[in-house]
Amino acid sequence: MSTTTLDLAPAAGRSSQGVRRSAMEVATSLALALIGAAAIWDSSRLGAGWGAEGPQSGYFPFWIGLILAGTSLANLVPVLRARGAAAEAMFVTWPQLRLVMSVLIPTVFYVAAIPLSGIYLASAALVAYFMMRLGEFTWRSALPAAVATALVAFVTFEVWFLVGLPKGPIEELLGF
């Protein structure tokens, strides 16, 4: 496939296939309600009443959790009652989602790689990958850009600001 993912963009707005907005609304409301419920449960475990030294640890989060659960469930009402265009609206279309994933998935790998390889190598790899996969660059321009990113970051943080960032085996080999 010679086209880059970015070329799909103009088509993204027209396509009407994708994740429904109403489905996402319901999922988000339920997730928030669940977080509220978890807060209520944990707060009642700690005690949400009046203790020897005043309000107990769970007092404040208990009520916050209750309001969160309540408002989230109330948010479901307009979603479930929606008809017509409002119910058909898209949260994200498939082509859009593909674009988002083309950034998100490498980012997940990037974050996962940092503890293993250190942040400099991972960042260089991220820059090179984005340039070659999402942009139409060859390794001839991607490689120098990646190395430059790592070097600039290293000099700025380790040397100039004296802030240590996660380092991996390569930095260790070089004696840092």
Add this chain to the structure above:
Amino acid sequence: MEEIGLLMQGFAVALQPGNMLLMLVGVVLGVLIGVLPGLGGANGIAILLPLTFAMPPVSAVIMLSCIYWGALFGGAITSILFNIPGEPWSVATTFDGYPMAQQGRAGEALTAAFTSSFFGAFVAVVMITFVAPIIAGFALRFGPPEFFAVMFLSFACFVGMAKGSPLKTLAAMMLGFLLAAVGMDTVTGQLRMTFGSEEMIRGFDFLVAVIGLFGISEILCSIEEGLHFRGQKAKIDLKVVLRTWAELPRHWFLAIRSALIGCWMGITPAGATPASFMSYGVARRMSKDPAGFGQGRIEGVVAPETAAHAAGTSALLPMLTLGVPGSPTAAVLLGGLIMWGLQPGPMLFVEQKEFVWGLVASMYLGNVAGLLVVLVAVPWFAAILRVPFPIIAALILTVCAIGAYTVSNAEFDIVLMLIFGIVGYVMKKLDYPLAPLVLALVLGDRTEEAFRQSLLVSNGDLGIFFHNWLSGGIMAAGIALLLWPALAWARAALASGLGRARAA
């Protein structure tokens, strides 16, 4: 006129060569942050905050607040030239700014935007200079119930003035409060909502949340549009600047009205974004030629820019005097104060005179520096958007990851940042407002503390919040704001019911 003397001392602090340099660095970085998608005032400052630990607080706050002014200026550049608002508060600037650029009047639009930004900020700083000491002096008499009442009022403002669903605003806010409560309870030492996880004991740092919510999510939202920047040429020379300046005084009334709208919206935590929209809307309604708006009228640039900058600046007033920030960016700066070991609130004006007045003086100077930097360097900043998006995206992701890590040297924070990024993406697309979440996350602990201390004094009686006219009045205003959407909804339902009855 004690303020004038103190302000002069402040100028002496801000005019030190080192601080002047930091001011310039801050403004340039800020414009850069404002121009780049995915980096904004709030998360830009959040990323740089950990690097300022070693600096004296006044130098640090001068640099960081100048980043804020720079970001406010920078948002206008991309709105006018590329029709891409670099910041949410410059969305309204695109309505008339981009058409102006298409007609070849980019220089005029940019000059008008920068000059009115400067004017808005100037009005707000003058207001801060004279009003802040009065409010701080007043707030010195506040006890825990009054502080809780003030925070209650500012959170109620979000609900009452929300553009979208008040329920979603409330849900986002409560999520922020809960996230703030995770970890060690400072009063009893018990662990709350850690669910047995060791990583959770530290709690959620709001800086990490801000970087994820505003930075990563913005990248995900921008890539959806495919991002092909097609910009207008930025040509700005002295002749255009002088000609526009000669024309601008005609809009003095518009500018003053917009600045006042901005100041008001900035002090109440509605923030710069609604201020710019409101000011634009009022300008269009009051204009003799409303239909001309949206097709390249200079008023359509002056109104939102003046208001946005006035609001962004005056958001620092409640942050300095009460310790209650008026915007997410002010909230991040407030977090900075705490990290530098300063206690935000009215005592700052008594104990840290040098800090407060150095900051106020730097606001005057920083905005002058900002105006000069953007007028001179617009074409260079605009050139940044000609860098292909994949490179910009990768660099911003890297900067965000480094920023999240340096907050407390924890690799787990980078994972949290990514999670917050995905959460922010979903919330943004579903119109959950992020500002109340961030403010609740920053203020959660202090709100709870004020609440618990008040209840301790009163032995659990909620009546303590109405024990005198001051806290009672603030609480009543807050409750009225909270009930406002319900009232508006009831009225609308009643009106439509009546309408249907009449039609039948």
